[in-house]
Amino acid sequence: MRLACHVMEPSKLARWFWRFGTEVVREDSPLYARVCPLVAESPALLALAARAVEETPMIFLAAIHHELLRDPDDELAAYYATVGGRRAPDAALGPALERFCAAREERLAHTLATRRTQTNETARCAGLLPAFAAVASERPLAQIEIGASAGLNGLWDHYAYDYAGTPAGDPDSPLRIACELRGGALPPLEPPPVAWRAGIDLSPVDLRDPEDVLWLRACLWPDQHARHERFDAAVEVSRVHGPVDIRRGDALAMLPGVIESAPAGALLCVFHTAALAYFTPEQISDLAALLAALERDVVWIGGEAPGILVEDARPARSSLYFAVSAGRPGKLAQVARMGHHGGWLEWRG
Numbered sequence: 001m002r003l004a005c006h007v008m009e010p011s012k013l014a015r016w017f018w019r020f021g022t023e024v025v026r027e028d029s030p031l032y033a034r035v036c037p038l039v040a041e042s043p044a045l046l047a048l049a050a051r052a053v054e055e056t057p058m059i060f061l062a063a064i065h066h067e068l069l070r071d072p073d074d075e076l077a078a079y080y081a082t083v084g085g086r087r088a089p090d091a092a093l094g095p096a097l098e099r100f101c102a103a104r105e106e107r108l109a110h111t112l113a114t115r116r117t118q119t120n121e122t123a124r125c126a127g128l129l130p131a132f133a134a135v136a137s138e139r140p141l142a143q144i145e146i147g148a149s150a151g152l153n154g155l156w157d158h159y160a161y162d163y164a165g166t167p168a169g170d171p172d173s174p175l176r177i178a179c180e181l182r183g184g185a186l187p188p189l190e191p192p193p194v195a196w197r198a199g200i201d202l203s204p205v206d207l208r209d210p211e212d213v214l215w216l217r218a219c220l221w222p223d224q225h226a227r228h229e230r231f232d233a234a235v236e237v238s239r240v241h242g243p244v245d246i247r248r249g250d251a252l253a254m255l256p257g258v259i260e261s262a263p264a265g266a267l268l269c270v271f272h273t274a275a276l277a278y279f280t281p282e283q284i285s286d287l288a289a290l291l292a293a294l295e296r297d298v299v300w301i302g303g304e305a306p307g308i309l310v311e312d313a314r315p316a317r318s319s320l321y322f323a324v325s326a327g328r329p330g331k332l333a334q335v336a337r338m339g340h341h342g343g344w345l346e347w348r349g
């Protein structure tokens with residue numbers, strides 16, 4: 001995927017932290033719901049966050065978490081469950097955060113300059129599996145994931161699923177993904193076989209590298225125990241069935257060459273989750289044009305924020321969700337809504 005690399009205007013970044021804290025993490029992470037407004041109100045923290053290569057609050061939050069995972073010897077660790085902390089966010093959190101960032105500014109700045117957000121949230125595969133089943137017509141898939149990170153979502157067919165009591169996937173998998181069904185419709189749960197899989201990422205993560213694995217963990221929110229458990233199980237699956245072949249580079253530049261590598265007898269499937277938020281509208285249009293111009297049959301599946309790929313007016317005061325879109329290029333339709341970290345699915349296909 002493509003990411004901006006210029007220093008972000010502090011006032012704009014402050015608004016992003018406010019929004020991230022009040023909308024994105026509000027229901028899921030009490031810690032980050034408090035940290036984000038603190039960053040938004042701190043000129044020193046905003047100045048440090050603005051040095052990242054990526055224009056998102058998540059990269060700064062992950063850099064702090066990463067530093068604590070590497071060396072938890074600081075009072076800030078008391079708030080981070082992943083390093084043994086049990087303290088709820090309180091008035092002392094802000095001063096502790098500022099002292100921590102000031103003391104470790106050089107190491108944080110290096111992380112911000114060299115890392116990108118990597119969130120292989122495998123629970124999102126519960127929304128992908130029915131989409132694959134809906135579009136494949138029992139044909140084997142040659143799948144290419146945009147924004148593949150470590151390729152864990154590309155191994156979706158090696159996971160076990162529980163859709164409100166209805167099983168799917170590999171029953172012997174160490175990773176079991178529970179999915180709440182909303183709306184009453186049971187999605188198609190007979191996915192096609194995967195004949196070939198690949199991915200593209202600006203900064204692929206190598207699960208054989210302990211530092212890369214640590215960074216993936218840092219990108220998970222520290223007070224969400226279930227996500228860390230799923231991550232551990234997914235890494236175990238990858239060591240048996242992976243790794244996925246992930247090509248380093250810009251998706252728009254790399255995609256034609258990767259498509260040429262895909263076996264001709266399989267149905268080409270380009271998919272992604274939470275990736276196009278890092279694209280400009282023009283780049284999304286370029287991606288659509290590139291796929292529409294292909295001479296071979298291709299399906300496109302995206303789990304993205306509402307409105308990115310297809311029209312979807314998010315209801316007022318609704319919980320954050322992703323729209324799952326699927327179909328041929330130029331004929332995408334929303335087939336489902338799902339929790340932004342998985343967890344629930346409302347099938348509409």
